[in-house]
Amino acid sequence: MEKIEKLFAMLNEHAEKQEKEHNTTLLEGILDGLEAWLDGEVDFSQQGATKEDVRKAIQIAILKGMRKGSQPNHQMTPDTLGLLVGYFVEQIFAERLEKEKISIMDPAVGTGNLLLTVMNLLDGKTEASGVEVDELLIRLAAATADLTEQPVSLFRQDALQDLLVDPVDAIVCDLPVGYYPNEEVALDYEVCAPEGMSYAHHLFIEQSVNYTKDGGYLFFLAPTHLFESEQSKQLHKYIQKHAWIQAIIQLPDTMFANKAHEKSIVILQKQSEHFKAPKEVLLAKVPNMQNKQALAMFFEKVKMWQEGK
Numbered sequence: 001m002e003k004i005e006k007l008f009a010m011l012n013e014h015a016e017k018q019e020k021e022h023n024t025t026l027l028e029g030i031l032d033g034l035e036a037w038l039d040g041e042v043d044f045s046q047q048g049a050t051k052e053d054v055r056k057a058i059q060i061a062i063l064k065g066m067r068k069g070s071q072p073n074h075q076m077t078p079d080t081l082g083l084l085v086g087y088f089v090e091q092i093f094a095e096r097l098e099k100e101k102i103s104i105m106d107p108a109v110g111t112g113n114l115l116l117t118v119m120n121l122l123d124g125k126t127e128a129s130g131v132e133v134d135e136l137l138i139r140l141a142a143a144t145a146d147l148t149e150q151p152v153s154l155f156r157q158d159a160l161q162d163l164l165v166d167p168v169d170a171i172v173c174d175l176p177v178g179y180y181p182n183e184e185v186a187l188d189y190e191v192c193a194p195e196g197m198s199y200a201h202h203l204f205i206e207q208s209v210n211y212t213k214d215g216g217y218l219f220f221l222a223p224t225h226l227f228e229s230e231q232s233k234q235l236h237k238y239i240q241k242h243a244w245i246q247a248i249i250q251l252p253d254t255m256f257a258n259k260a261h262e263k264s265i266v267i268l269q270k271q272s273e274h275f276k277a278p279k280e281v282l283l284a285k286v287p288n289m290q291n292k293q294a295l296a297m298f299f300e301k302v303k304m305w306q307e308g309k
Helices: 002-022 026-038 051-068 079-092 094-099 113-121 135-147 200-210 232-242 292-307
Strands: 102-106 126-132 152-156 168-174 212-223 243-250 263-270 282-285
Touching (some): 051 113, 051 135, 079 094, 079 113, 079 212, 102 113, 200 263
Parallel strands (some): 102 168
Antiparallel strands (some): 243 263
């Protein structure tokens, strides 16, 4: 913790100085600090700090910057959720990871926190790409990836238009929730709403399936009521046709300040003639993270499900 705190303090001090002297936002000050560190103009490094220490220190600084700003699209996936997603990626790809690397993409990469948490967990066993439309967020993601020495190719564009990436083994994505304003682009999607604006999170699911290899897996942090909304009919139909639901894991409500923002982890597998639909869909609820015994039982249930596949 000491290394993380020292690193954060130095980065935060630099950002606050930038904010005062150059009239920037705190987030822009953090980006300036990260890029100056990469260019060798400043040195925030701590002896013995791991990649995960560096990521956590940067994450705390960015979170502080986001709280100070007020842009609704500037939000970050908490570490606990990133580690849970990483755990499921590791479980499902366990055999493959013993022999080779896997390719991962996050089509709503933001500052890269979810993707880099998963990559740090599977250290050295992944190559990744990310897509983000917001320039500040993607620059923060690029700087953090470089400083944690993780191989990520980043593309700045609207992720719901044609992408420049090859299909990947796995998608990880904290789905952006809300309506997608570009109705013309939405018309190309099977999950497009029959009238009015389509849900961006539904479009992201379809686009993610498009860029997943046959038989590949998709790990979404999705609204808990994903399959109960007024547009869920099209989503159900789409998933039945193109993917298999492998698991729906409800997250503890204590993680969310507002019931409307509650999320679940939804795991899909893209259909392929080389694989079969799962015998059993894992339906589970993550217990309170403080309850170690209940948590151990939850992980045991997941392991048994994985072994029985």
